[in-house]
Amino acid sequence: MTSLTQAPINWTAAITLLGTPIAALLILPVYAYHHDFSMAAWLSLFFLLAFSSLSITAGYHRLWAHRAYEASLPLKILLMIGGTFAIQNSILYWASGHRTHHRHVDDEEKDPYSIKKGFWYAHLGWMIRDYPAAEANYKNAPDLLKDPLVLFQDKYYVPLVIATHVIILGSVGWLVGDLWGVVLLGGLLRLVLSHHVTFFINSLCHMFGKRPYTDENTARDNFWLSIATWGEGYHNYHHIFQYDYRNGVKWWQYDPTKWLIWTCSKLGLAHNLRRIPSFNIKKAELAMKFKYAEQDLAIYGHDISQDIHNLKQRIASEYEAFTTTLNDMATLKEQEVMAKKQRVAEKLHQMDDKLKLEFQLVEQRLHHHRERLEVMVKTAKKLSAS
Ligand SMILES: [Zn+2]
Ligand SMILES: [Zn+2]
Structure with missing residues (x-):
């Protein structure tokens, strides 16, 4: 087994994942002391957080990793843009690694973010060093290797990350007349929050909550985490029935991602929503x-x-x-x-x-x-x- 200290540090990931929270902690209070953040900048935080996080949950996760429904091209492009803006690596890398997580859940060797290696490893540590998170040659993602949009995003990932940030933050900032406010709240703070919200699914959702459907793995259903994770907190259900487009399967369970996919299906943007009988x-x-x-x-x-x-x-x-x-x-x-x-x-x-x-x-x-x-x-x- 490769231990945490043996694998070489992945500097890009380390700087992004550790640098952004430090930058947010240092810059935001200083800026707030000298300037007021506009209401529009605060709103940009909420809307851009929703855009990038839902693109991960509805796009990277339920569409590409699990094929829980099919999406029309315009919806796929929108989810690809939002997912790129979330800076969580390419669809191909993310979805392949996630399939490995489901297949080998809780296996210390094979689960890329196994909770058996502790909270910090499952939350963040697995990305800081170069562990093989996705299967070699993406063998478990032949469908994605045939998808031109997925391949395009994977090939031009870095330029796309830069472009989405410049275009989205620049145009929103310019429109509302508070460029720096939007860059700091809608850009920096949003990125830190959206990162840790997604990481909670790998860490806390495998630690705290109930197991109403299976106790064969560590995944839990947790209402409070669902609020933070746009509906992904019903992780016990998700691990036993991963192809269902719903994670909160009961109609009253808080799962905005499921409501978004359902609404898209009513608008003709999504179809073949998969439901477990x-x-x-x-x-x-x-x-x-x-x-x-x-x-x-x-x-x-x-x-x-x-x-x-x-x-x-x-x-x-x-x-x-x-x-x-x-x-x-x-x-x-x-x-x-x-x-x-x-x-x-x-x-x-x-x-x-x-x-x-x-x-x-x-x-x-x-x-x-x-x-x-x-x-x-x-x-x-x-x-x-x-
Ligand atoms: Zn899981
Ligand atoms: Zn999953």
Whole structure:
């Protein structure tokens, strides 16, 4: 394993990533002491932050890395410009590295920003030194190697970074009559914020939050991080169903990137939005609920009472029934694919309804069991304390 001190420093990355926050800390207060930032400069911070961050989340991440939807050329060009303006390397490099992250998540050797190497490594360290973040020759991105826009951006990446900054900051600054205000807030401060917001997804989203869909990796769902990351905080869902264009899959979950993609589809700019069937989502969610119930029972199950033993058996038999229904459903689906017969389709429809009901009942029962368990645990604690 290459350790942090062995790989040579990537000076471009180091200067950009460490220099910009230092510059912001030194320059902004001095400038603010001598001049007032205009309202327009503050607004440029917000709008340019939204533009560059959403270009990363909707473009680099969900469009290019995961192919969660298809975008029209004008939308792709806009996302490419915004993504270049975010200075996070080219689409090709970013998306290839991100695919490796999903494929080898939590693997200390192969996950380019493995959280197993600690917060700072996952957040920033992996970029400061020359670790191979993307797969050699971009073997995991043959689709992107055929995309002329992606190749163009990769080839002219540095001139494009300079051009986007000069043109965007120059024209906005000139339009609102506060060039330096826009350069410092919409340029410098925006860049620092947009960088760390994206890096949080690799660091904090693998550390803090809940795991409602899978506990096979470190990715977490975290509402607060979703606010900071334009909807990418539902990272547990994203790691199990990476091809879904939504990260916050429930309609009420805060995911502005999903709303942006959906709006673009209504405007004819995006199509073929990929959604994981609700059946699969519910299945993963309920399987985890059973798992958590079992874990709780394993902790408290020995010493409390016969009641817990009964509850344990009941949950086990309900899980068995639940699995049988799932298997029946899978068999029928297979039959549908094989036979495509009306009869099977009808049966499948009935089964779907039955399953919906069953899911609801299972969820209610689990909730009820959890409440009972909590009461039992409380009582047991009181008894052992007295
Ligand atoms: Zn991740
Ligand atoms: Zn991803």
